[in-house]
Amino acid sequence: MKPKYIIAAIVVIVFLVFGAFSLKKSLTPYVSFAQAQKGGTVQIIGKLVSGTDYYDTQTQKLAFTLIDDQGHGQMKILYNGVKPGNFEQATEIVAIGKYQNGTFEADQLLVKCPSKYQGLEQPK
Amino acid sequence: MLWKILLFVVMTLIIIFANLWPPPQEKLGEVSRIFYFHVPVAWVSVVAFLVAMINSVQYLRTKNLQYDTNSAISSRIGLLFAFLATVTGSLFAKAAWGSYWNWDPRETSLFVLLLIYGAYLALRSAVPEESKKAALSAVYSILAFVTVPFLVFVVPRVFKSLHPTDSIVDKSMKIQMSGQVSSLFFPSLAAFTVLFFWMYHLEQKVEMKSKKEA
Numbered sequence: 219m220k221p222k223y224i225i226a227a228i229v230v231i232v233f234l235v236f237g238a239f240s241l242k243k244s245l246t247p248y249v250s251f252a253q254a255q256k257g258g259t260v261q262i263i264g265k266l267v268s269g270t271d272y273y274d275t276q277t278q279k280l281a282f283t284l285i286d287d288q289g290h291g292q293m294k295i296l297y298n299g300v301k302p303g304n305f306e307q308a309t310e311i312v313a314i315g316k317y318q319n320g321t322f323e324a325d326q327l328l329v330k331c332p333s334k335y336q337g338l339e340q341p342k
Numbered sequence: 343m344l345w346k347i348l349l350f351v352v353m354t355l356i357i358i359f360a361n362l363w364p365p366p367q368e369k370l371g372e373v374s375r376i377f378y379f380h381v382p383v384a385w386v387s388v389v390a391f392l393v394a395m396i397n398s399v400q401y402l403r404t405k406n407l408q409y410d411t412n413s414a415i416s417s418r419i420g421l422l423f424a425f426l427a428t429v430t431g432s433l434f435a436k437a438a439w440g441s442y443w444n445w446d447p448r449e450t451s452l453f454v455l456l457l458i459y460g461a462y463l464a465l466r467s468a469v470p471e472e473s474k475k476a477a478l479s480a481v482y483s484i485l486a487f488v489t490v491p492f493l494v495f496v497v498p499r500v501f502k503s504l505h506p507t508d509s510i511v512d513k514s515m516k517i518q519m520s521g522q523v524s525s526l527f528f529p530s531l532a533a534f535t536v537l538f539f540w541m542y543h544l545e546q547k548v549e550m551k552s553k554k555e556a
Contacts, residue, residue, distance in 0.1 A: 326441065
């Protein structure tokens with residue numbers, strides 16, 4: 219009886235470890251800037267480099283630069299569309315699109331905003 | 343009976359108050375009100391999976407089929423609440439980030455959790471023999487619960503995610519909410535937890551009745 223349990227336990231552990239590793243690889247859709255430059259539609263995440271954003275209200279194009287979390291990689295983003303309302307407050311920005319000729323052309327922008335739940339007096 | 347009426351009153355008040363009482367949160371605005379439902383619902387799914395796991399351990403120790411039934415019931419309710427957390431989360435994500443679903447680590451991890459407990463139900467329906475089914479699903483349920491803390495609590499804190507991780511407690515476990523928000527959030531958490539145990543109890547009664555009739 220005993221060896222049977224041990225073998226079963228080992229099999230289970232091996233599968234769990236294998237599962238954990240493969241899950242870890244596929245759990246995040248956000249790729250590094252270097253990876254994004256290789257092409258294909260991907261999602262990248264970073265922080266806005268302040269002062270780099272420019273929005274053309276006529277053509278509805280938004281250009282800005284993202285910096286990755288290690289703080290060395292930078293990526294120029296061009297977004298065709300209306301600027302998201304909470305763009306300035308975003309702590310992190312996700313751009314979904316394709317890298318082409320030196321810029322990342324985003325079809326969609328997602329923004330992460332600081333979410334504090336405080337019952338302070340209502341700012342009117 | 344009294345506590346059921348009380349729960350009804352409390353739940354009604356929570357729904358009314360959640361929509362009217364706390365000021366709309368900065369940046370998020372009125373959509374932030376889903377917070378009072380999204381978080382408790384996700385919390386209940388964790389509680390339900392924990393109850394399922396405890397019942398599975400009890401089954402393996404005693405071989406009493408009642409524990410197996412309890413474990414199945416709790417997993418079912420847990421799956422329902424995890425699904426509700428996914429739906430409310432998806433709506434919340436659309437409003438807060440700008441996309442219903444973009445495979446953010448938080449979304450993927452919850453999806454994996456749904457698959458894991460969905461597989462539990464599939465496993466149960468695949469084994470006809472009572473005691474074998476009970477033993478297999480008990481072992482599976484315990485293993486499944488091992489993943490819960492990781493998928494629910496660890497993933498969004500380790501991986502870069504759009505999902506906030508410090509809205510309720512920060513890294514040093516200090517509560518980050520204040521004022522009306524916490525005065526409403528904690529009762530909501532408690533009410534949803536009581537609601538779970540009520541559903542759990544009701545399901546037990548239903549199962550018992552259908553077993554008697556069979």
